[in-house]
Amino acid sequence: MKYLSTRGGMPPKTFTEILLGGLATDGGLTVPEAYPRLSGEDLAAMRGMRYRELAFEVMRRFADDIPAADLRAIIDKTYTAEVFRSDEITPLKTLEPGLHILGLSYGPTLAFKDVAMQLLGNLFEYVLAKENTEINILGATSGDTGSAAEYAMRGKRGIRVFMLSPQGKMSPFQTAQMFSLQDPNIFNIAVKGVFDDCQDIVKAVSNDLEFKAKYKIGAVNSINWARVTAQVVYYFKAYFAVTKSNDEEVSFSVPSGNFGNVCAGHIARQMGLPIRKLIVATNENDVLDEFFRTGVYRPRPETQHTSSPSMDISKASNFERFVYDLVGRDPAVVKDLWKQVDGGGSFDLGKTPFFAKVKEFVMESGVSCHANRLETIRHMYRQYGVMIDTHTADGVKVGLEHREPGIPLVCLETALPAKFEETIREALGREPERPAELVGLEKLPQRFEVMAADAEAVKRFIVTHS
Numbered sequence: 103m104k105y106l107s108t109r110g111g112m113p114p115k116t117f118t119e120i121l122l123g124g125l126a127t128d129g130g131l132t133v134p135e136a137y138p139r140l141s142g143e144d145l146a147a148m149r150g151m152r153y154r155e156l157a158f159e160v161m162r163r164f165a166d167d168i169p170a171a172d173l174r175a176i177i178d179k180t181y182t183a184e185v186f187r188s189d190e191i192t193p194l195k196t197l198e199p200g201l202h203i204l205g206l207s208y209g210p211t212l213a214f215k216d217v218a219m220q221l222l223g224n225l226f227e228y229v230l231a232k233e234n235t236e237i238n239i240l241g242a243t244s245g246d247t248g249s250a251a252e253y254a255m256r257g258k259r260g261i262r263v264f265m266l267s268p269q270g271k272m273s274p275f276q277t278a279q280m281f282s283l284q285d286p287n288i289f290n291i292a293v294k295g296v297f298d299d300c301q302d303i304v305k306a307v308s309n310d311l312e313f314k315a316k317y318k319i320g321a322v323n324s325i326n327w328a329r330v331t332a333q334v335v336y337y338f339k340a341y342f343a344v345t346k347s348n349d350e351e352v353s354f355s356v357p358s359g360n361f362g363n364v365c366a367g368h369i370a371r372q373m374g375l376p377i378r379k380l381i382v383a384t385n386e387n388d389v390l391d392e393f394f395r396t397g398v399y400r401p402r403p404e405t406q407h408t409s410s411p412s413m414d415i416s417k418a419s420n421f422e423r424f425v426y427d428l429v430g431r432d433p434a435v436v437k438d439l440w441k442q443v444d445g446g447g448s449f450d451l452g453k454t455p456f457f458a459k460v461k462e463f464v465m466e467s468g469v470s471c472h473a474n475r476l477e478t479i480r481h482m483y484r485q486y487g488v489m490i491d492t493h494t495a496d497g498v499k500v501g502l503e504h505r506e507p508g509i510p511l512v513c514l515e516t517a518l519p520a521k522f523e524e525t526i527r528e529a530l531g532r533e534p535e536r537p538a539e540l541v542g543l544e545k546l547p548q549r550f551e552v553m554a555a556d557a558e559a560v561k562r563f564i565v566t567h568s
């Protein structure tokens with residue numbers, strides 16, 4: 103399998119070659135030259151597999167330059183009951199016939215990003231050891247990416263993590279989870295700005311190719327290709343869990359921000375998984391919903407701070423991968439569209455033939471606001487006795503609006519309610535349960551650096567600490 107750039111300016115590379123990188127060398131995103139297609143026989147063989155076996159079946163098709171035995175060992179070491187609280191890894195809860203919640207939040211940081219990030223940590227360590235080299239990971243987080251990355255990379259040899267987060271914008275729990283880490287290879291940088299400022303700094307540093315090469319800058323944010331592929335696995339897992347045969351269709355509702363999670367669903371479908379609808383749920387930051395309704399992609403100058411903060415994103419960094427497929431995988435078109443976006447503008451595919459493909463792919467969308475979130479959390483608690491977090495609530499709200507009779511709907515649970523206590527209290531008047539090992543987390547000493555939203559200052563910090 104070779105990997106290309108969505109903008110056409112990168113020579114073909116292998117999985118291992120793109121594993122440690124962020125953006126492609128031409129500023130685009132890395133994509134496989136073609137999606138592996140699974141036959142009916144492949145799907146039949148996968149039904150009944152446990153999570154680790156499924157992960158291997160999916161990943162080996164993308165990571166085909168890692169020897170199979172090594173890849174299997176990395177996967178077996180990652181997806182364990184010790185790390186994910188059960189051997190199911192991503193347990194499925196059935197609320198009523200045809201309505202399910204896929205639990206993706208049982209890793210160390212209680213959010214779905216652990217599923218991919220834990221694998222990434224082990225893949226990175228493997229490749230770095232093999233190549234006898236080091237890496238400085240630079241990332242931006244609105245909450246969950248950062249902690250998932252840090253818990254995956256802490257104490258790993260040859261890896262340092264520099265994580266930017268918007269100062270004061272994460273929940274106290276999220277902040278404490280990251281800032282309480284005392285591992286010497288983890289550096290938390292609180293930026294005076296919003297998430298998009300953090301993301302812009304990461305882009306600016308990565309676009310400085312000389313600096314990037316000299317300081318071996320790598321990325322773990324949602325544009326990392328290996329993360330996207332690791333997320334493909336649980337669509338398969340959920341599909342087999344809710345169907346009896348491979349001619350049935352299933353719809354998925356996905357709480358979305360940077361479009362990484364739902365992009366994985368799109369890839370699962372391109373590989374041949376019978377997915378009916380992918381439902382993109384956004385919060386008040388509705389740039390993706392606007393696109394799927396109208397064809398206009400218009401990143402906003404402002405990001406609203408909401409009660410589902412991990413979706414507070416006004417530029418969806420992974421979206422370029424999907425648009426690449428939408429425009430028939432023509433890099434010249436993508437390059438042109440992102441020239442407009444990167445210049446602060448927007449584009450409109452609404453009146454082009456490309457937009458018809460949105461219907462062909464069966465992508466739908468909707469928005470959920472704070473009041474919807476509260477109402478959905480209450481409804482789920484009263485109706486089914488299930489407590490869900492604010493992001494999952496956005497997904498459930500929008501998912502139910504697009505539910506069709508006879509088609510199972512799987513709502514992805516992207517975090518546990520314990521991460522967002524304040525809103526749970528507001529909705530239910532009670533505290534969410536917290537895993538025992540996290541009681542008192544906010545009282546631990548915190549270790550972080552406050553900095554202005556300035557790429558040069560961040561570079562200097564990396565230079566002095568690596």
Ligand SMILES: *Cc1c(COP(=O)(O)O)cnc(C)c1O
Pocket residue numbers: 213214215246247324357358359360361362363364412413493494516517
């Ligand atoms: C990151 C995150 C999302 C959004 O996922 P994307 O892949 O960025 O679309 C949704 N919910 C939670 C809890 C998250 O941490």
